[in-house]
Amino acid sequence: MTQATTGWFSSLAVRLLIFLSVALIPIGLLAVMQTGDIVRRAENRADAALAGLTRDAAVAEREIIQRAFGIAMGLAPFARASWDTEDECAQGLSELIEQQEMAVTAGFIRSDGEMWCASTGETFDFSDYPGWSDNVAAREPTVNVNPRAPISKRPVVTVSQPFTRNGAFAGFVFVSVPHESLALGRSIVDGSGLTVVTFTSGGEILTAMGHEESNPAGVLPVSRSLEDLGSGPVVQFRDTSVSGDPRSYSVSPILDGTVYALGTWVPTPHGATGPFSIKPEFFPIIMWLTSLGVAFATVYRLVMRHLSKLRRQMRAFAKTRRLPDPSNDRDVSGEIRELQQSFADMAETVLHDEAEMEQLVHDKNVLLKEVHHRVKNNLQLISSIMNMQMRELKSREAKAVVRRLQERVLGLATIHRNLYRTENLSKVNAPQMLTELTDQILALADAGQGSFDVDRKFADINLYPDQAVPLSLLVAEATTNSMKYLGTGTGRWVRMRLTVVDETQILLEITNSKPESESDLAPHTADQGTGLGTNLMRAFALQLGGQLDFEDQPDQFSVRIVFTWLGFDAEDQDAQEAA
Structure with a gap:
């Protein structure tokens, strides 16, 4: 299979x-x-939402810083007018601060750093103050944060506006607002995870509010500084923060060139x-x-x-020949159902054909057995006729010839008897057939007076009838020939061997002892030498496809043949056993 x-x-x-x-x-x-x-x-x-929230959160700071710059720009004429009247200047600034709810302090600082007029009435020298020289050199509006202002003594954000007098730079007008007033946009960023940091163009952080307002430096981007971010328009980018978190950033100007708002949050994974x-x-x-x-x-x-x-x-059908059960599945498609039905029809056809074939094989075997049985009966009838004829013969030579012919006929009858007795006509058991054949020949053989030893060893092999028939006839001729020349003395023996040499070769060897002299031969044997037996053995050997060899030694004579065994393969064995 x-x-x-x-x-x-x-x-x-x-x-x-x-x-x-x-x-x-x-x-x-x-x-x-x-x-x-x-x-x-x-x-x-998400970036658009971040930019929008950043702008919305910086609206309040933008308004406060712009108003502070507006106040400072409005005080520039007053500073020029009250240049020499310090008391009137301080009183005027004090009244202005009282009217402005958001401002804490206002004043004028000359270019040498002296604050000569303030809403508090105090004076202060800023010439040694950090960053003063840079502001004087730049002469631009600035915004600074001071955690403890020298005048108000509180955290403030100070805006400074330069002013001129008689066409020359005279100093700065400053307005300070409370630092906490710039965090009015906290309500917008609370709960959104957003942190908004306001810073100056110089990189100084003014305020921080939102999720990380306690650590504004930790949310700044690693690869960009605040000075770089304050040098351009609105910027959207993604970067890693100083704290190591991946963040989204949005930069929006509060006051172009001066103050900016940086909004940042950790982006939510999409999904x-x-x-x-x-x-x-x-x-x-x-x-x-x-x-x-x-x-x-x-x-x-x-x-x-x-x-x-x-x-x-x-x-299951291949192993047990059981017909498949009909399928009751409702969801079987029409094509699959048709395939199942085709297999069921095919299986039923196979079973029907196998039954017919088995019946035909059985009928054929019965007929063949009957043929072999009739042939065996006819051959035995011929042997009986020959036996009756031998009683009528007077010549010893004629009786010997008829006996040899009778032995050949009985050998053929034995073969046909084995064929009709076997269960499988295509397979013949060699040792059983050869044993029965040689028993019959030895019983009929006239070996003279006395007894002799017979040693038979036949390998248990099966043969096709095409090889069994010529092999049995060859054994019959060789055995008859051994009986003919066995002699009449003592110590006589016959040895028969059928051996498997390898997987494909079979050796048949029949050996008999020889008498010491021709006088010991049977009386009717000394003058028989037609060579018919030898010719028959050569013809049978030719049918087997082997080479017949004779070995004549002083004390024994051997007939040997090696032929190819037409063995049964696995499929043939299975088929024969099934039959």
């Missing part, structure tokens, strides 16, 4: 998974592109939220695996499980 290939790739399930995987690759690529586009859109929306969060990169893989699973489950339910059932029915 031919064995089916059972490699892993020959499995229908494996091939189906491979082909479905290849077929779903375009869908997977499309899902990758769509997911990437969705992620980019989500990032753009499913909750206890089973999934990164967007996994969506195409999940979609591809889901599609593959659905397609495979569909094909398995509609096709593969029915094919597996049909395969089991075929295997």
